[in-house]
Amino acid sequence: MEDLVKQILIEVRNLSYLFFAFGVIWLLLFLYMYSLSRRNRELQREINALKRTPTDDDAADD
Amino acid sequence: MNTKRNWSDVWGIVTLIAVMVGLYFAFVYAPTEATMGSIQRIFYFHMGSNAASLTSILIAAIAAALFLRSGNLKYDRVSYACMELGVLFGAISLATGMIWARPVWGTWWTWEARLTSFLILWLVYVAYMMLRLSSANDPTIARIAAVFTFVGVIDVPFIMIAPRLWRGLHPVLFGTNAGGEFTFNITPEMLTTLFVCIVAVMCLYIWLLVQRTHLGSLQAQVAELREQYGE
Numbered sequence: 001m002e003d004l005v006k007q008i009l010i011e012v013r014n015l016s017y018l019f020f021a022f023g024v025i026w027l028l029l030f031l032y033m034y035s036l037s038r039r040n041r042e043l044q045r046e047i048n049a050l051k052r053t054p055t056d057d058d059a060a061d062d
Numbered sequence: 063m064n065t066k067r068n069w070s071d072v073w074g075i076v077t078l079i080a081v082m083v084g085l086y087f088a089f090v091y092a093p094t095e096a097t098m099g100s101i102q103r104i105f106y107f108h109m110g111s112n113a114a115s116l117t118s119i120l121i122a123a124i125a126a127a128l129f130l131r132s133g134n135l136k137y138d139r140v141s142y143a144c145m146e147l148g149v150l151f152g153a154i155s156l157a158t159g160m161i162w163a164r165p166v167w168g169t170w171w172t173w174e175a176r177l178t179s180f181l182i183l184w185l186v187y188v189a190y191m192m193l194r195l196s197s198a199n200d201p202t203i204a205r206i207a208a209v210f211t212f213v214g215v216i217d218v219p220f221i222m223i224a225p226r227l228w229r230g231l232h233p234v235l236f237g238t239n240a241g242g243e244f245t246f247n248i249t250p251e252m253l254t255t256l257f258v259c260i261v262a263v264m265c266l267y268i269w270l271l272v273q274r275t276h277l278g279s280l281q282a283q284v285a286e287l288r289e290q291y292g293e
Contacts, residue, residue, distance in 0.1 A: 014101040043280040
């Protein structure tokens with residue numbers, strides 16, 4: 001009986017480490033993908049804004 | 063460009079399915095290891111991240127060599143993307159390894175040969191990123207940083223052979239049995255699961271590499287436009 005309780009406790013401890021490990025994996029991946037998507041959005045916005053900016057040549061033409 | 067984005071989206075879906083299948087194999091299909099119990103299931107994605115991290119330094123070094131030879135910034139962008147992903151997958155590999163080691167070895171970290179050589183590789187990734195972030199678009203810095211990828215590549219064989227060479231604590235996946243025959247030290251189901259998980263993580267790695275390289279192209283486009291508009 002004591003052995004069984006001990007085994008169950010070890011397995012519970014193992015499962016908590018397993019949960020922790022997969023939590024770390026998903027967290028790091030999520031943070032990285034979020035950062036990629038945010039940087040991508042910002043750059044697209046900047047490209048659109050720059051393309052709308054008139055150049056010195058455009059001003060001279062007017 | 064649109065076709066490229068479509069392919070990237072399709073690859074993203076393939077990656078999602080592959081990761082789901084990998085999780086099914088790791089948690090349902092693979093048997094529970096007799097000595098370590100459930101904690102051993104970390105091993106499948108830990109090995110996948112390891113494979114991604116080692117692949118990263120190899121691709122980064124090839125791209126860096128091509129950049130140094132041709133001066134084409136496209137190769138530098140690939141190399142940079144690989145190094146950034148190396149930091150990510152290296153961190154995952156180190157973190158999962160430490161979490162596995164705590165209940166199995168009774169310690170979070172030990173200065174064992176494979177762990178130390180892998181940590182060195184991760185520090186090479188970090189050093190590269192620090193150097194690159196210190197100066198965004200300087201081609202001279204890009205050339206100097208390229209050398210870091212070659213230093214990282216030199217470390218790879220040490221990581222591979224370390225447990226055999228120095229007989230460390232780290233588990234060895236394959237070797238030879240008493241009869242001198244090549245053998246894997248895990249069951250066939252575990253080996254299949256390992257293969258599936260490595261493929262899943264590599265799919266994710268390739269997808270992220272494409273996304274990160276695309277981001278690098280956008281950064282270059284912004285720099286070009288800024289120059290054009292005299293900002």
